Amino acid sequence: MPRRRTQTLQLLMALGLALFPFFAGDYWLHTGIICLFYIMMASSWNLLAGYTGQVSFAHAAFAGVGAYVSGLAAIHFHLPPLLGALLGMAVAAFLGLLLGVLCIRMGGIYLSLTTLAFSEMLRIIIDNEYEFTRGTMGLSVPFILPVYSKTTAYFLMGAVTVAVLCVIRSIVRSDLGTAFRAVQNDETAAASLGIHVVKVRLAAFVISSTMAGLAGALYGHYHQLITPEILSLNLMFFVLAIAVIGGMGTFVGPIVGAIFLEFLSEYIRIYGQFHVLLFGLIALAVCRFAPQGLMGLWQRRMRALSS
Amino acid sequence: MQDLLLYCTNGLLLGVIYALSALGVSLIVGIMNVINFSHGELYVLAGYFSALFARALGLPVLAGAGLAVAVVFLFGLLVERTLIRNTYGNDMASLIITFVLSIVLQNAYLLIFGPYPQKPPNWVDGSTRLFGLFYYGNQRLAALGAGAVVIAVLFLVVKKTWFGKTVRAVAQDREMAAMVGVNPDGVNMLSFALGCALAAAAGVILAPIFPVTPTVSVGVSLTAFIVVVLGGMGSLGGCVIGGLILGLVQNLGSAYVSSGYKHFFGFFILLLVLTVRPTGLFGRKQL
Amino acid sequence: MAFLEVQNVVKRFGGLVAVAGVSFEIEPGRIVGLIGPNGAGKTTLFNLIAGTFPCDEGAIRFCGEDLTRSRPYHVCRKGIARTFQIARPFHEMTCYENVVVGLIGRDGFRGETEARRRRVEELLEFVGLKDFMHTEARHLNLIQKKLLEIARALATRPKLVLLDEVLGGLNTGEILKALDLIRAIRDRFGVTILWIEHVMGALMQVVERLLVLDRGRLLCEGEPAAVVKDPRVIEAYLGEADD
Known part of the structure; x- marks a missing residue:
């Protein structure tokens, strides 16, 4: 795509994003904020899974870490939510580093299993330590801003999402991003060229977990209620399905996937519990017939048109 | 003393079933290098079917159980053919597909069978006094026996039959096996379905004792993964030992430490093994 | 020594x-x-x-x-580079990026510079793949993949x-080259x-x-x-x- 057109498109999207609250009702504003959360989650998971080929099942767990740390800090130490979010992010980064050091050397299936175990252990702890975490009842936490305003919350979430996306984009385009892809393509060859495979993978894991921690903390303070649902495999499934359906290993894929799924789920809400099933079936169909996701289909179409 | 023995007996029973279920995962990992995340859902499916066949169709309960296992076996063939076959060589893709499949199945069960627990009728009634100390349900003893028999049969099949030899050959060296005329696609399909059938066997054996709901599947899968890692990926013997260890640890842990943390112990073992000795207690790939 | x-x-x-x-x-x-x-x-x-x-x-x-x-x-x-018996280029990356990985591995993440661009072009020209600079490696034939591996190895400034x-698998003319x-x-x-x-x-x-x-x-x-x-x-x- 010509550069000019890309820029125009970006400008239009930014404008649409900025004007959205002024014509969207309260309900759609809420949907928009949730969508921003999923964009952050799926994009950061994609940085790990799509660019370095490591499927982590702890991404939702790291969002939970961010949310609970920030929420508990706000309740017990009266830390302002925005500072709390930074703290939550830092703790997620630290845990990500610890877990990464433990399991990244083995990679592949082992990484998936270890992250799954970590995620479930965390959930069990939060369920059981209800005196501290309120268990499945959920933890009531202060709103993200001193004054309740959905519009301001939307702009805050939007700004953070844009910042996160910018960081991801610059990483993908940097030498580190090239190293990510080299490691995903062929780690033996990458190592033979002087790439420290374990460090590169660890970097991806920690960066991705940190972003999840930030997204989770903001999400928790927006909802004002944090439940163990945030680190459930269900949320993990949504994040994964968004990235898969949008197109893993592409920058735009998770964004498209999040918007697609969030708005689709609004339209099929009348079918209630059907919607997870439907997402699942769509994701399966995409895996089977279009492994590159919607972005892959789009690119193929563009190529067909131009030739 | 009496309590301890009771917990150990419970641990032994669960251990045998854990082993049985984990053998299914291990078989598939060993041969295809695929982790089947929808393992637990197949366990649950068999539980539902055995209840359905026995209660709605009025089949004898054991016949219903056998039929349920057969149906899941067929389902496994279908899943391998339609979803897994395209992903060979790409571990990540099969991981994602089976994970998505597990969520799809959970939600489908919720829709079809509802959220309430369902159980097939007991195979046997009454209880037996064990060690002269406590009474133990006959159904539990029957489950223990059935689990042990299925495991024994599986080992005979893998060690002695033509199928077992073929499977071991493919697990060791795929290209070589293909060169001497083994059809790897066929072996994959068959072993994937067999792995599913083992999950189903565990499901029909335990369902009369622990009724199935759409969400118990998660615990079943995770338990199987823990056992497989503990015993060494792809090692069948390791699975049996790993299953027994986990069954005992979980039961003793939840009795003497905290029942809310029952599953925690398993995950803790998993993290520990992965960190200290990632090849498991008995190394890997020794079918 | x-x-x-x-x-x-x-x-x-x-x-x-x-x-x-x-x-x-x-x-x-x-x-x-x-x-x-x-x-x-x-x-x-x-x-x-x-x-x-x-x-x-x-x-x-x-x-x-x-x-x-x-x-x-x-x-x-330390200065030992290698190629593989069965060529292992990074299939989903362009030839240019393949060579860049070698430079990154040796010098660390320093970012794209004019000097680096010239260096990559030089190496690709040396092995005769300059025309394929922006082609993904999976589209190369067997010989080209081997050549790419050599360029990539040289990018690590080996001794x-x-x-x-x-x-x-090469014919006589190709062998001489x-x-x-x-x-x-x-x-x-x-x-x-x-x-x-x-x-x-x-x-x-x-x-x-x-x-x-x-x-x-x-x-x-x-x-x-x-x-x-x-x-x-x-x-x-x-x-x-x-x-």
Whole structure:
């Protein structure tokens, strides 16, 4: 795509994003904020899974870490939510580093299993330590801003999402991003060229977990209620399905996937519990017939048109 | 003393079933290098079917159980053919597909069978006094026996039959096996379905004792993964030992430490093994 | 101080002894051939030097440094680059990016600069892939993939390159070009070359020394012309023909 057109498109999207609250009702504003959360989650998971080929099942767990740390800090130490979010992010980064050091050397299936175990252990702890975490009842936490305003919350979430996306984009385009892809393509060859495979993978894991921690903390303070649902495999499934359906290993894929799924789920809400099933079936169909996701289909179409 | 023995007996029973279920995962990992995340859902499916066949169709309960296992076996063939076959060589893709499949199945069960627990009728009634100390349900003893028999049969099949030899050959060296005329696609399909059938066997054996709901599947899968890692990926013997260890640890842990943390112990073992000795207690790939 | 010194290295896989105590030295600036029947342990030896497998016994020293326990990335940063028997380019990356990985591996993440761009172009031009700069590696043919591997290896500014079968599947014209390229690697970049090859006739034209492996042991070494007349070498190859 010509550069000019890309820029125009970006400008239009930014404008649409900025004007959205002024014509969207309260309900759609809420949907928009949730969508921003999923964009952050799926994009950061994609940085790990799509660019370095490591499927982590702890991404939702790291969002939970961010949310609970920030929420508990706000309740017990009266830390302002925005500072709390930074703290939550830092703790997620630290845990990500610890877990990464433990399991990244083995990679592949082992990484998936270890992250799954970590995620479930965390959930069990939060369920059981209800005196501290309120268990499945959920933890009531202060709103993200001193004054309740959905519009301001939307702009805050939007700004953070844009910042996160910018960081991801610059990483993908940097030498580190090239190293990510080299490691995903062929780690033996990458190592033979002087790439420290374990460090590169660890970097991806920690960066991705940190972003999840930030997204989770903001999400928790927006909802004002944090439940163990945030680190459930269900949320993990949504994040994964968004990235898969949008197109893993592409920058735009998770964004498209999040918007697609969030708005689709609004339209099929009348079918209630059907919607997870439907997402699942769509994701399966995409895996089977279009492994590159919607972005892959789009690119193929563009190529067909131009030739 | 009496309590301890009771917990150990419970641990032994669960251990045998854990082993049985984990053998299914291990078989598939060993041969295809695929982790089947929808393992637990197949366990649950068999539980539902055995209840359905026995209660709605009025089949004898054991016949219903056998039929349920057969149906899941067929389902496994279908899943391998339609979803897994395209992903060979790409571990990540099969991981994602089976994970998505597990969520799809959970939600489908919720829709079809509802959220309430369902159980097939007991195979046997009454209880037996064990060690002269406590009474133990006959159904539990029957489950223990059935689990042990299925495991024994599986080992005979893998060690002695033509199928077992073929499977071991493919697990060791795929290209070589293909060169001497083994059809790897066929072996994959068959072993994937067999792995599913083992999950189903565990499901029909335990369902009369622990009724199935759409969400118990998660615990079943995770338990199987823990056992497989503990015993060494792809090692069948390791699975049996790993299953027994986990069954005992979980039961003793939840009795003497905290029942809310029952599953925690398993995950803790998993993290520990992965960190200290990632090849498991008995190394890997020794079918 | 020897340039590369391999001392009594041993590698076992289960019961199989792939490399059974091999020792040799290589002087800088040479092109050295490594030959031997199939299964003699040549590629395993490469993997030991490159750090892909750890040695069970023995030592490997390079420019005075002990690399016996080094991991592959470390070996590379010390100045040993390699290619693979079956080419392993990064398939979903362009040729340009493939070479960049080599530069990153050696120099760290320094970002794109004009100098780096020129360097990548130079290397791709040197192996004759300049026209494919922005082509993804999976679209290359077999020879081009091998050439890309060489460019990528040279990007790490090696002192020693391990080449694993470059000529397999090439026709005569292509072989002649490849031989020129291999000489140029040494002459232009001052790189020492250790080279596994089955195409003996071509190998003999370029190498200045020959090492012969058989069943995990060093059978003999020396002047190429003398080595190929050695009865032990002939026997090893004839033995292979008998199998």
